[in-house]
Amino acid sequence: MYRQKYLFLLPGLLVLVAIILFPLLFTIRVSFSSWDVYNPGLNWVGGENYGRLWEDARYWEALLRLTGLTVGTVLLQYTLGFALALLVWREVVARRLFRVLFLIPMMTTPVVMSVLWRTIFHESLGPLNPILEGIGIGAVPWLSQSTWSFIAVMIVEIWQWTPFMFLLLLAGLLSLPNEPFLAAKIDGAGPIRTFLSVTFPMLGAISVGAILIRLIEASKIMETVYVLTSGGPGTSTETSSYYIYIRGMRDFQIGYSAALSLTYLIIMIVTLTIVAKLLVRALVRDQA
Amino acid sequence: MNRTLCVALTTTALTAGAVNAQDYTKYGIKADVPGACSFEAIDAKDYTGRTLNIITHAIPVIGEPTALHATQFQELTGATVNVVHVPFGDLFQRIMIPFQTQQQAYDVLFYASLWLGDFNPFFAEVPAAYQETSGMKSVTETYRGIATVGGKMVQYTMDGDRHYLKYRSDVFSNPEMQAKFKEATGRDLTVPATWEEYNEVAAVFNNFDFDGDGAPNFGTAEVTKRDDLMFSAFISRVAPYAKHPDVKGGFFFDLETMTPLVNSPGWVRGLELFVAAQASMPPGGTSFGLGDEIFSFGGGQTLMSYSWDDAFVQAMQPDSPIRNKVAAAPLPGAKEVWNRTTNAWDTFETPNQVSYVTWGWSSAVAAASPNQDMAFDYLCFFSNEANTLADLQIGRFGVNPYRAEHFDAAFYQTEMGWDANVATTYADTLKSVDTAQNQVFDLRVPGVGEFMSSLAAGVARAQAGEATAQEALDGVAAEWTAIVERIGKDRVQAAYANVVALEDK
Secondary structure, three states: OHHHHHHHHHHHHHHHHHHHHHHHHHHHHHOOOOOOOOOOOOOOOOHHHHHHHHOOOHHHHHHHHHHHHHHHHHHHHHHHHHHHHHHHHOOOOHHHHHHHHHHHHOOOOOOHHHHHHHHHHOOOOOOHHHHHHHHHOOOOOOOHHHHHHHHHHHHHHHHHHHHHHHHHHHHHHHHHOOOOOEEEEEEEEOOHHHHHHHHHHOHHHHHHHHHHHHHHOOOOOOOOHHHOOOOOOEEEOOOHHHHHHHHHHOOHHHHHHHHEEEEEEEHHHHHHHHHHHHHHHHHHHHHH | OOOHHHHHHHHHHHHHHHOOOOHHHHOOEEEEEEOOHHHHHHHHHOOOOOOEEEEEOOOOOOOHHHHHHHHHHHHOOOOOOEEEEEEHHHHHHHHHHHHOOOOOOOEEEEHHHHHHHHHHEOOOOHHHHOOOOOHHOOOOOOHHHEEEOOEEOEEEEOOOOHHHHHHHHHOOOOHHHHHHHHHHOOOOOOOOHHHHHHHHEEEEOHHHHHOOOOOEEEEEEEOOOOOOOOHHHHHHHHHHHHHOOOOOOOOOOEEOOEEEEEOOOOHHHHHHHHHHHHOOOOOEEEEEOOOHHHHHHHHEHHHEEEEEHHHHHHHOOOOOOOOOOOEOOOEEEEEEEEEEOOOOOEEEEEOOEEEOOOEEEEEEOOOOOOOOHHHHHHHHOOOOHHHHHOOOOOHHHOOOOEEEEOOHHHHHHHHOOOOOHHHHHHHHHHHHHHHOOOEEEEEOOHHHHHHHHHHHHHHHHHHHHOOOOHHHHHHHHHHHHHHHHOOOHHHHHHHHHHHHHHHHO
């Protein structure tokens, strides 16, 4: 009789198999084929694609670049998001308006935002360089010099996704109990001490969740790079997702790009699992 | 009496004719041109109850005329025509995947003609009747050649593209600017005949207000952004150094051995000059995509540019500040050309000029289509003489000259209001590309996307200073060798032989 309960799980399991398991298994199978522009289908080439991947310096460079980009942008998003959340947490003038304004970038399509930012960064026609020149800083080669292009991509990412951090951390702040703050006040703690000893530790769990979600999302960065720099100048802004896109969609190396994708997936799962454990140990006191 | 009768009969005949003949000018054409693909001929067909599926580029380039002529075709024949618009980045795979998985998704396909090497096994041959139409017969030999593989015409020509030089004629003819140039270089200001001259002129006219509009101008606008057709710009610069007029048998590869030639001294010289020219580009010019190049030259920011028609057409828009202040010329050449048979540089008194017939949209009918009759009728209607003359006048459509009559300067003067000098240099330049003895065509072999992606990445590394020109192109050559091995030397060689046949004709 109790066995019938498993039937109720069937629809969910079928959906799971259809939308997660099948594409994953198919990708694994494709990665062992040489499916490309002239060899369609699922022939068997063993680990050839994985051997080739091992020697593909451009892939590993892109992965390294992605690591720098992801860590840098997420840390800055967290810091800025936290600061903004603290700003509108307490009673400030036009608090509701600010909360809505801060969320606008996140609600906009990444491609549209990237096109807008590309126009802003445009060194001949965009408005940013004339402003910088007007205030004496001088024009910046935003999209034509390697380091600045990398910074430009970071700026767009930070601008677009800081609101996500803001949203989660503000929700966390609003859910905090009032008693610890009253106790800190009675003990004579100032604002900095209160933040370090009460606010920040109490938001540990939410911080870990927010950082992890953003690390996962940021590591998939694609649209911003595609629109803003196409991976250039040279390969200075080429990330793993963009490189896989080039190999898969532009070059039509379906088998090889499947191997690239799976390797990337495994690296991400392992890395993010380790990062999650470290973050929990560092930020969530109960788990320490 | 007889005279009155004659007048009466003539009047009756004319009136009857007028009643019978349809007025197709409501479709935006000047007049229908009689023939097998004319409005009248297509109007006589009945495809009621049948459906035609078309895949094409996003609106407006090619996508807009596809949709426009699909609507017209639907009205004239009663067919149901579905048009799917796809962004350029997705177009290749959206066509290729149904082909490879044997799904009959589309009857008619619009795509970049350089993908022919990948797609041609899936195309239907253009039937002889369509090859004999007046519209197809007036397609020039160059563009008929592009449509043909192994003697079979598999592409339906509806566009013609090539690279050529565009420059500000008002600046080149300005005595003050001529004096400035002479003072800086010691020679007269002339339209660049070599890429060294191009770089020199660009450097002299860089970063100062040569047109007196209060904003600084710059020497050159070029397509330099990786993965945004930069490879075509690079090939334009390389061709005269690497395509020796007396050496046959391949520009990209040595056809006999399929050894890549991309790291030969001619290619390296072209890349070095491409990199050097970056100093004369506008701010951000080293990451210009095609759109940027169009608006930079077309908006009057730069003195010179070279690519397809778009920037020239943009400059000649009615509201353009530089309308009728531009001119066209063949691509610059080279006085030193690498001879790969003797492994030495050969010197030429008259620069070696190479016409680069690059890209161009094309169309075809899927071999597996059950509607081939209707599909070919649609394509012959799309590209009939009346439609093409109308489409040529709308810059955003992306339809460019490819028939003999399109190289007539009078058309651009009377229909588009261009000044005589502009129209003449434009028509003459296009015609010279079409009839040039030394031509280079795109690498239309299986895996062309992979070859060009690899080339663009290598060139971008040199542009960004990540590698020297030689190092970057050595890397490209190694990748090309691996790609040839992976796809199959025989396959690539067989396809490349078709390209070489066009170049060595």
